[in-house]
Amino acid sequence: MGNEWRGESNNRERGTEVKRGSKCRRQVRSNVVNNNEGEQWLTPSEPSYEGEAEQKVKSHTERNINRKAKASVMEIEVPVVIVGAGPAGLATSACLNKLSIPNLVLERDDCHASLWRKRTYDRLKLHLGKDFCSLPHMPFPSDFPTFVPRIDFLRYLDSYVSRFKISIRYNKNVESAYVDHNTGKWRLIVKDTASDAVDVYVSEFLVVASGENSEGYVPKVEGLQRFEGEYMHCSNYLNGRDMYGKNVLVVGCGNSGMEIAYDLSNWGANTSIVVRGPVHFFTKEMVFVGMTLLKYLKIERVDKLMMLMSKLKYGDMSKYGLVRPKDGPFALKRKGGTTPTIDVGCVGRIKKGEIKVFPALSSIKEGKTVEFDDGRDAEFDIIIFATGYNSTVLKWLKDYRELFNSNGMPKPGFPNHWKGENGLYCAGFSRRGLDGIAFDAQRIANDISMTTTARGPDGDDANLASLKLIQK
Ligand SMILES: Cc1cc2nc3c(=O)[nH]c(=O)nc-3n(C[C@H](O)[C@H](O)[C@H](O)COP(=O)(O)OP(=O)(O)OC[C@H]3O[C@@H](n4cnc5c(N)ncnc54)[C@H](O)[C@@H]3O)c2cc1C
Numbered sequence: 001m002g003n004e005w006r007g008e009s010n011n012r013e014r015g016t017e018v019k020r021g022s023k024c025r026r027q028v029r030s031n032v033v034n035n036n037e038g039e040q041w042l043t044p045s046e047p048s049y050e051g052e053a054e055q056k057v058k059s060h061t062e063r064n065i066n067r068k069a070k071a072s073v074m075e076i077e078v079p080v081v082i083v084g085a086g087p088a089g090l091a092t093s094a095c096l097n098k099l100s101i102p103n104l105v106l107e108r109d110d111c112h113a114s115l116w117r118k119r120t121y122d123r124l125k126l127h128l129g130k131d132f133c134s135l136p137h138m139p140f141p142s143d144f145p146t147f148v149p150r151i152d153f154l155r156y157l158d159s160y161v162s163r164f165k166i167s168i169r170y171n172k173n174v175e176s177a178y179v180d181h182n183t184g185k186w187r188l189i190v191k192d193t194a195s196d197a198v199d200v201y202v203s204e205f206l207v208v209a210s211g212e213n214s215e216g217y218v219p220k221v222e223g224l225q226r227f228e229g230e231y232m233h234c235s236n237y238l239n240g241r242d243m244y245g246k247n248v249l250v251v252g253c254g255n256s257g258m259e260i261a262y263d264l265s266n267w268g269a270n271t272s273i274v275v276r277g278p279v280h281f282f283t284k285e286m287v288f289v290g291m292t293l294l295k296y297l298k299i300e301r302v303d304k305l306m307m308l309m310s311k312l313k314y315g316d317m318s319k320y321g322l323v324r325p326k327d328g329p330f331a332l333k334r335k336g337g338t339t340p341t342i343d344v345g346c347v348g349r350i351k352k353g354e355i356k357v358f359p360a361l362s363s364i365k366e367g368k369t370v371e372f373d374d375g376r377d378a379e380f381d382i383i384i385f386a387t388g389y390n391s392t393v394l395k396w397l398k399d400y401r402e403l404f405n406s407n408g409m410p411k412p413g414f415p416n417h418w419k420g421e422n423g424l425y426c427a428g429f430s431r432r433g434l435d436g437i438a439f440d441a442q443r444i445a446n447d448i449s450m451t452t453t454a455r456g457p458d459g460d461d462a463n464l465a466s467l468k469l470i471q472k
Contacts, residue, residue, distance in 0.1 A: 074199045081203040085112035088428030088437045089209035091135040094164035095445030108173035119235040124150040129288045133434040178398035205423040213389035223364035234386040240267030246381040257386030262346040276360035278325040280340035303328020321357030
């Protein structure tokens with residue numbers, strides 16, 4: 001298994017989309033075979049060219065697209081459309097399939113789980129133990145290690161897709177989605193990224209599963225455009241094979257930043273890391289113990305134990321530039337603050353002086369010189385930004401205000417974040433990783449099932465009032 005993992009990793013090359021894409025296409029073909037039988041309920045129809053009045057309710061996007069590709073626009077009606085074939089979209093589709101509710105997943109990439117296949121580094125393993133990361137109705141195999149490597153997680157997701165006969169349409173970028181106020185249904189304008197064809201999908205329920213991590217975030221740094229070295233977001237970092245002997249700066253000390261810094265140091269790069277504020281750091285095993293204890297003890301007690309374990313293992317790290325926050329790790333997480341960092345070896349390298357710590361970046365001076373907040377400066381060949389991700393929901397979802405805020409994240413807090421108005425739902429937006437995704441998927445599927453059952457076979461709303469009473 002270890003060798004296969006290395007083999008697969010070696011085939012992934014940073015910046016060579018063709019090579020990575022061809023791997024995905026192999027994947028796609030096998031899924032198409034699996035999915036044929038699940039799509040019999042689709043009701044494609046030839047385009048209907050509406051009159052002026054109907055056109056008015058449509059967005060500019062659809063009108064523009066209709067003008068360009070009128071002859072080839074298909075309208076496809078599906079009870080539930082799910083946008084995104086990451087773990088959240090797959091989990092929701094599986095839960096709906098278990099309840100025999102027809103649904104279709106639209107994915108902009110040419111494979112499912114594209115984040116894990118294309119935009120994560122080779123040495124990544126699930127940060128949390130496998131008991132906290134499985135998707136609904138399918139635990140990880142017992143012979144998988146506690147911390148599942150990226151490639152095994154992908155294998156698990158591939159079997160998940162086959163086992164639950166998940167219907168995915170690849171290369172389908174959802175460009176716009178809005179409620180048609182005449183019918184009360186969702187209309188999605190979807191572009192095929194391979195052929196440029198545009199179709200309209202119509203659905204009663206829309207599940208947004210396009211991910212909290214949809215787009216890498218690189219902060220504005222004065223002078224970055226004139227930096228004469230190379231810079232990238234960490235989603236483009238696969239490994240440090242080409243970085244031996246180079247001066248590399250990793251910006252950010254979350255899970256990705258710390259692990260990439262450790263990886264770079266293993267590959268022989270002269271590695272530095274920016275740590276701009278207090279941070280909790282624990283081993284994977286400590287987090288595993290903490291999460292298990294949370295089932296039995298209050299957060300405050302578990303937090304105290306966690307901080308004690310961290311101090312015993314690492315001691316006072318402030319002289320090396322790593323200061324711990326005053327609040328405990330789980331309390332901070334509950335408040336929506338920073339997630340504790342899982343240390344895979346970076347802290348030890350910092351202690352040995354093999355990885356240098358710098359405070360926040362202040363600007364890029366001429367050439368390759370980077371200036372820091374404390375007035376120090378240093379030269380780097382490469383800067384890797386491990387500075388987080390953005391949700392891109394607002395780029396395409398037009399009727400969102402009930403559910404999403406201006407950052408493309410749910411307005412209601414956990415556990416009420418997954419449901420909006422007009423049959424709109426979101427899965428994977430609670431900042432609770434795969435465990436949160438499993439929670440969302442099951443609630444969404446049950447809610448859609450209750451709504452459709454309450455309507456009765458003829459689609460009337462006779463039982464809806466009593467359903468609402470039951471829910472209250
Ligand atoms: C490096 C890294 C490590 C992580 N490790 C863990 C871990 O160990 N444990 C854990 O619990 N969580 C972890 N997470 C957090 C989380 O579980 C993952 O990010 C997970 O992949 C989220 O799944 P998702 O389906 O919500 O989003 P994604 O995996 O991002 O999937 C969203 C999908 O939607 C597609 N999409 C987006 N926009 C459109 C559009 N307009 N039209 C069509 N398709 C679209 C994307 O192409 C993508 O395939 C990690 C995250 C990262 C970044």
